[in-house]
Amino acid sequence: MSAAEAITRRTTYRDAVRDGLRQALLRDPRVFLMGEDIGRYGGCFAVTKGLLEEFGEARIRDTPLSESAFVGAGIGAALGGLRPIVEIMTVNFSLLALDQILNTAATLCHMSGGQFPVPLVIRMATGAGRQVAAQHSHSLEGWYSHIPGLRIAAPATIDDAAGMLAAALACRDPVIIFEHMNLYNSQGELTAAAASADLEHAAIRRPGRDVSLITYGASLFKCLTAADQLAMHGIEAEVIDLRVLRPLDAKTVIESVQRTRRAVIVDEGWRSVGIAAEISARVMEQAFYDLDAPVQRVCSVEVPVPYAKHMEEAALPQVAQIVAAVASMFNHGQ
């Protein structure tokens, strides 16, 4: 039995994130957690359950509903030599702290001529699929990825859920980690690879020769399912998990597209002016002459995410749409 196999164990995404937090708290006394209902309540998504009992109130800090103040306090604490990990309950609530994130966290290092890096980690839940409607369901990763000075991570796998936090804490920049709320209950193997999770590279989750499915977060699993269905029709899709949305690992994407000559981008964000648009532009700029078909995007419909189940499903990218988008590339001209 190899070392990797020895530590491999089956777990949930939620427990993997918690494991990453626990390891960080154990490893570095400067690390502390701060956010709404992360202590007594155990976390809105139960991610931080048990940490208050283990690490105490000084390091697991329940905050009032003051997103701007506690995110700003995280920035100040980082400047003061601590390693804060701030939890914002959902990406929609993070807009109340957007001033601190953009105007301060993202700008301070550059604006101070390198004197004040901000080693702050912010975690937040993102995404739709739980019928919580238009104020709890959006995927605004693209907005945040627009901002120079931030690093944006979107762990989709169990290993990344556990391991990306350590990479975030190892750098001195503000890092936002987006956890898709539909992934918390997902199960998988936690392996030794979690320890080497980085904040630089995209990962090829399934190799294939015919088309590149480029995605991140919970959409990864829709793409893998689509790839299985496509394989039954003789189309081998390569599935790329971007993992990090800023800075983008364009190299992995472009090399894949140059091999497969077709690209479909799957993004739960809205279609216009989003991550899918950015990836598409990069492919045009860097691999235009390698393409056998126009780039396709499968994104959320441009509406506020509705409550009713059938409407919510209709608003989000679905496996059938991914399969159809790929199929259309092979039917082109026929």
Added chain:
Amino acid sequence: MTAMPPPVVTREHGLHLLSQMLRIRCFEDRCAELYSAGKIRGFLHLYNGEEAVAVGVMQSLQPVDAIAGTYREHGHALARGIGMRTLMAELLGKEAGCCRGRGGSMHIFDAATRFYGGNAIVGGSLPLAIGLGLAEKLHDRKAIAVCFFGEGAVAEGEFHESMNLAALWSLPVLFVCENNYYAMGTAWARSEVQTSLLAKVAGYCMRGESIDGMDVLAVETVANQLVRDVRAQRTPAFLEARTYRFRAHSMYDPQLYRSKDEVKGWEERGPLIRLTSRLKEAGLMTEDDFQRLQSSANAEVDDAVQFAEQATIEPVEELQRFVYAEETL
């Protein structure tokens, strides 16, 4: 409002306070000239009239303490000990500036003196100061955080969130509200239903004092008490300094919102006039002393301007440097 006997001051300390305020006044006046000459650009907010607040409060601080401020922060930077040369070079956009010319007037930062800005978002530095105080508390260090902000910031949600958090968590933070009665052009009484800052502060169960911010000795005396308490008790405190800016909000402001008589009235009881006459009346300073301090301030500003004008600009190849930190932890 705190009633107290006139503070006792020695000749040496009185001259020190006056020289600090003169340096700021002289620096700011020169900035206005350089702005008119097109050498300083962007937004420029001058501190004329409010010198007693920064100078008075800084006397009570130690080098380990952390400071966060506003976009009207030249005075705080100078009083904190940031070199006038590096400050002027910053305003002229030079590489020798404290932020390599990237921040400009509204964004002065200096790690060596724990000066965390310079913040051009009204209220934006309040949460930052909370975090700086939290770091001192969790590190179990004895430093404190001091946050300067204007009364305009009181209308921001961040003020209330930060006051609550500081009190709730017992953080060593001194809040210094420089109440100059105008948020740009909006008078204090036109934007707040409760115009007593101490009444607001009482709602956060925080100790607060309100003082005449044109009297540097009063500012220093009360700041000393509050800083001592914040440091010893590890709890926040609030200081309102009632003050007035003599110049326009920024260089683009025609000042239609206030009368010349009102400005004149405040100028007549300005911080430099007040301290000068007080020291002279007490026999602690002669006119020669005053002239010497004035000449010294002028000479320092001359030197800073000369340094800044001769300094080089940052190579444009470095534009993308420091978007991300250059070292990992």
